[in-house]
Amino acid sequence: MDYPDVNQCLTVLDLWAKHVASETQRNLHRFYENPGEGDNSEAKWRMLMLATVLQQDLQVRYNPARIETPEASSPNDDFFADSSDVFLHGLLGPRHMGTCSSMPVLYVAVGRRIGYPLKLVATKGHLFVRWQDSRGKEQFNFEGSGRGGEFYPDEYYRRWPFPTCDQEIQAGHYLKSMTPQEELAVFLTIRGAVLKSAGRLAEARLAFERAHAIVPESPEYSYYMATTFTHGTVGFTHGASLASEDRPPYTHAEIDALAAQVDAINRFNRQQMEARNQRK
Numbered sequence: 001m002d003y004p005d006v007n008q009c010l011t012v013l014d015l016w017a018k019h020v021a022s023e024t025q026r027n028l029h030r031f032y033e034n035p036g037e038g039d040n041s042e043a044k045w046r047m048l049m050l051a052t053v054l055q056q057d058l059q060v061r062y063n064p065a066r067i068e069t070p071e072a073s074s075p076n077d078d079f080f081a082d083s084s085d086v087f088l089h090g091l092l093g094p095r096h097m098g099t100c101s102s103m104p105v106l107y108v109a110v111g112r113r114i115g116y117p118l119k120l121v122a123t124k125g126h127l128f129v130r131w132q133d134s135r136g137k138e139q140f141n142f143e144g145s146g147r148g149g150e151f152y153p154d155e156y157y158r159r160w161p162f163p164t165c166d167q168e169i170q171a172g173h174y175l176k177s178m179t180p181q182e183e184l185a186v187f188l189t190i191r192g193a194v195l196k197s198a199g200r201l202a203e204a205r206l207a208f209e210r211a212h213a214i215v216p217e218s219p220e221y222s223y224y225m226a227t228t229f230t231h232g233t234v235g236f237t238h239g240a241s242l243a244s245e246d247r248p249p250y251t252h253a254e255i256d257a258l259a260a261q262v263d264a265i266n267r268f269n270r271q272q273m274e275a276r277n278q279r280k
Helices: 006-033 042-057 088-092 103-114 154-159 166-171 180-196 201-214 217-226 230-235 252-279
Strands: 116-122 124-134 139-143
Touching: 006 042, 006 103, 006 124, 042 103, 042 124, 088 103, 103 116, 103 124, 116 139, 116 154, 116 180, 139 154, 180 201, 180 217
Parallel strands: none
Antiparallel strands: 116 124, 124 139
């Protein structure tokens, strides 16, 4: 099995962020000449530019083989059969294709490198991006998994792609801006889904357990763990050396350390970009 080159992926992200920043600065006069292009919001215009540059210049797109209606989708389908469809390396590799599991993550990863206050947000069966100014000046949702970008209110995501009730929102993490810990839990869950799709149920359950340890109040992760038992003991014992009993869950200190690393990386990227902008 070929594994993605993490350092190469990080290099590509940095290069793409520089290109987006350069093109944004080069075209910024268009917003000031016609603020209506960004709904009279420079932040919204910047997000539309980010999506435009990634999609048009860098050919980032949704994998057409994974496009389906919500009614046709199922938690047991083959959506997670190919990890490149749901993780960043598929978008950063030669095909530049992904899904709603990876495209919002790409927008957040590139945007944060530029200094944008972006958050990942989940609704049932979908991820999207939220611009959330820490000073409370501006907040809006951004949908960039299709062509271009759109701005939808929370109410839209209560109905799409699946109906979500008040009780589900209050019990889980739907429609809430994620913390670094919660982002990690989501990525672990996607990893678990990929492993489960490959029949590697012991490893899948371990990933779901780690996600549950990070966000114990979310009912979803307990459900995901239970699904790894649905195919019987033969499937679960495959790869038994990685079974959860052999490896302890993350401690709170380890989780906090991972979250601190994420915050530190984001701060460093913002400082680097701000320094470059000041030198121009």
